Amino acid sequence: MKSFKIITLCTLYFILCLINVFAQKPASIQEKSVLLTNATIHVGNGKVLSNAYVGFKNGVITSVGEGSAPAGFDEVINLEGKHIYPGFIAPNTTLGLREIDAVRATLDYAEVGNYNPNVRTQIAYNTDSKISPTLRFNGVLLAQITPRGGVISGTSSVMELEGWNWEDATLKADDGIHMNWPRMYRNTGWWAEPGHSEKNNEQEKAVQEIKSFFKEAKAYSELKTVKEKNLKFDAMKGLFDGTKQLYVSANTAKEILEVIHFKKEFDIAHVVIVGGTDAWLVTDALKENKIAVILNRVHSLPERTDDPIDLPFQLPYLLQKAGVLFCLNHDGDMEVMGTRNLPFNAGTAVTYGLSKEEALASITLNAAKILGIDTMVGSIEVGKHATLFVSTGDALDMKSNNLEYAFIRGKKLDLDNHQKQLYEKYKEKYGIK
Secondary structure (H helix, E strand, O other), rough: OOHHHHHHHHHHHHHHHHHHHHOEEEEEEEEOOEEEEEEEOOOOOOOEEEEEEEEEOOOEEEEEOOOOOOOOEEEEEEOOOOOEEEEEEEEEEEEEOOOEEEHHHHHHHOOOOEEOOOOOOOOOEEEEEEEOHHOOOEEEEEEEEEOOOOOOEEEEEEEEEEOOOHHHHHEEEEEEEEEEEEOOEEEEEOOOOOEEEEOOHHHHHHHHHHHHHHHHHHHHHHOOOOOOOHHHHHHHHHHHOOOOOOEEEOOHHHHHHHHHHHHHEEEEEEEEEOOOOOOOHOOOHHHHHHEEEEOOOOOOOOOOOOOOOOOHHHHHHHHHHHHOOEEOOOOOOOOHHHHHHHHHHHHHHOOOOOOHHHHHHHHHHHHHHHHHHOOOOOOOOOOOOOOEEOOOOOOOOOOEEEEEEEEEEEOOOOOOOHHHHHHHHHHHHHHOO
């Protein structure tokens, strides 16, 4: 047993050393003012500016417009023929909490037990992850770091994908609590050999347990003084005073309607549906109760065998058409490394009904509104953070997406990563120009 512990510790130390060796040095704070000129600016709110400029000082956008650019900037970069986008936002991801799925020591996204609202992803977030630079290279500059597992998984925080440590990277701490609504049906089999669906006979009992927990938490929140602090109930206070959001994972129409009734019963101000496979069937109820949706990844198969094969591709358009606020995420198998494909999920939604600017909003301003950070990021507007990037082509198109510059709060990022290094290595080996 002693030898096993020594080997385990040595293995963990070796992995951490590798992560630190390949970790990139964080960018320096912006000291010189920067002006990007002669570009096409995709604002993020549906507007497109031609022959436009954006200037920023001390990490904040100070000027945006078309035509002649203002003077007085320390550095001017001519971007003729290129495109400027707001940084993409990845909601509901375990980025920075998991590194190598096959190595348990690098996984820190779930806690034991079913009710853990006091578990905070912010302090577990790893800024030295080798995966983060691969996301930045495709324009994903912000992420909502989210726990998994149990009934109440914990509390998420919105992080910038740059910084020396979690304090530096934090954009919004403890933005909301994540809960998994009990499923009404269970799927049998596995992805390669799916079986039939069967009713979950424990669902009603599980819902009652949730309600019992919330009743106690709400009663605790109304106490003026407490003799002994309850960490779990203390973390829940924000749900009842409106300072935190409740993110509920639910997919079927009946589950979503149950969540809506639950919201009313406990008078929870801010509820967001995560997943929302059937959200297009209950759009009126979602709008009436002002509930947004963090939609399942577009590149998925339909839930039911009799659904159209391209239904997941159509969902963004169906919600947009119905007037439901939504954004896209990449939750699921291989989600962390796959989140670099978030912009291409939005690109697929363009093929199935969304305009390019609507699809862009689904991973920028819409996401910022849902996460409560739209006063800081999500669009290229005066007064917001200079969190943006420059691409030589369409950033939602896998073929033409090619970042030349990226900035987080005005800090110029190093866009190198281990995947790019391997690409260059083998391109040279085989003489590809």
